[in-house]
Amino acid sequence: MGTLPPVNPRSDHDLDRAAGAALLAWYDRHRRRMPWRVTRGRPDPYRVWLSEIMLQQTTVAAVTPYFERFTQRWPTVAALAAADEADVMAAWAGLGYYARARNLIACAKAVAAAGAFPTTAAGLRTLPGVGAYTSAAVAAIAFGEPVAVVDGNVERVVSRLLMLDVPPKRAPARVAAAVDAMMPPRRPGDFAQAMMDLGATICTPRKPVCSLCPLRAPCRAAAAGAAEDFPVKAPKKARAIWEGVVFAPFRPDGTCLFRIRPARGLLGGMPELFGSAWDIAPPAEPFAFAPFAARWQEAGVVTHGFTHAELSLRVFRADAAGGLHPPAGAFWKAPEEAGLPTLMKKAVARAA
Ligand code: SF4
Incomplete structure (x- = not known):
């Protein structure tokens, strides 16, 4: 597996806003339809937050019916905050990772008491059950904050774009810098969702479809014919x-x-x-x-x-x-x- 020199040898990557614009154009045609997404304007922060909590370690297909039931029964964060906790836990049954449901209730009460969701990633991070990824996703998608949103899909895409020579979890600053370099100034929320969709549908763990990828031009792994060699895995610790x-x-x-x-x-x-x-x-x-x-x-x-x-x-x-x-x-x-x-x-x- 060879290593390609960067176009700009002082830079860690060859990515720029033109790459981000190409990705957004692809997203406008191929985005996945999900009940928590909107095609116009900003989505409701409550629906974005609820979907992101449900999607932790859980597939879109499994989450969709739960999301629809929850939002019909508790259409606002205030309604969820006022709900009987046993009812919420019962409605969550089957989705797994029950600590999420307990944090969901605690977070809804905190937001209802404050009157609204915080509007920045830093503010959202202070809520129960909201970590680095979820706070960035809600801030970008619901409030348009230009922050790098990095989940497993995005780590894989960036690892391949850069031919990142270490596991992405060991290089979070390099991954975030690459995402920032592509981020279009106006639509950070759509850009975040576009990166996730690209990872889920085109830049998949096995057999990525590079011929259909809007980031094919700056992608080093695709140029080297080595996409599936990335992300680099951490060596397993001997038990x-x-x-x-x-x-x-x-x-x-x-x-x-x-x-x-x-x-x-x-x-x-x-x-x-x-x-x-x-x-x-x-x-x-x-x-x-x-x-x-x-x-x-x-x-x-x-x-x-x-x-x-x-x-x-x-x-x-x-x-x-x-x-x-x-x-x-x-x-x-x-x-x-x-x-x-x-x-x-x-x-x-x-x-x-
Ligand atoms: S060109 Fe291929 S490896 Fe590179 S980002 Fe696109 S799908 Fe992934």
Whole structure:
């Protein structure tokens, strides 16, 4: 993969307002129709904000019916602020990421109390649940503020335009500078939506359609025939390997001995078998972690992947008769009634 020198060697990019104008001309013909978009004048900030919150980690197709139901039932931010919270949460059910719905209610109350939405990205950023991207999008689309609006689609487009040699998340200033260089002075909201639409429909993750792209002329990746090599990905971090031991004693009635994990941390507050902490080194004295002395037999190993680590647990089992003295906090329970997390279900199944 070769690197093209920039037209202006002192600049990070070859982009200018002519590129932005070409993109807007394309948008005027090919924009996606969405219920929160308007073709004339400025859209209602309430509808823009609501759509942007719903669209976080969610597709346009999934959001559209929710957006229509919400705006029919609560047509203004004041109506949403006055709504019964349980009704709003019920209307949100199925859209996922429920922290968004709680922030939605808090934000609607804050805006209703203030009388209107703040009109700048900096002001919008102070609202509950409104981060850097959402504040910029609402400021540009609803209030015409010329701010760079950068979502995943825009990062991909700019990475290709520049042949950005690092993952875009590591170069936010370079991405924003490229967007700023193209931004037309009059229609920043349409420009923001045009960049998003281009990323969603033309400059797609796989098989971008460069032959139909309004930014084909200044695009370095297209000129190099290397569009799909961008954005550059961050190298994956190797996951840590943890090791540990657990002990599964079974009584004749089929019950097994459990305890409750500490409230904080992995599997917090969940039931588990007795055993060691999970660490990068296996425990030197595994039987020191047994709940009591017994004829422990090794039953095998179970593995489990967490986000940052791969856990490997040695499982020991024993038949437990009467007269044992398990530690405080222990309880006997049938495994299927204990509400075990997947890892512990696997360990009990290995021991049974
Ligand atoms: S020319 Fe191709 S790679 Fe470049 S921005 Fe357009 S679609 Fe993306």
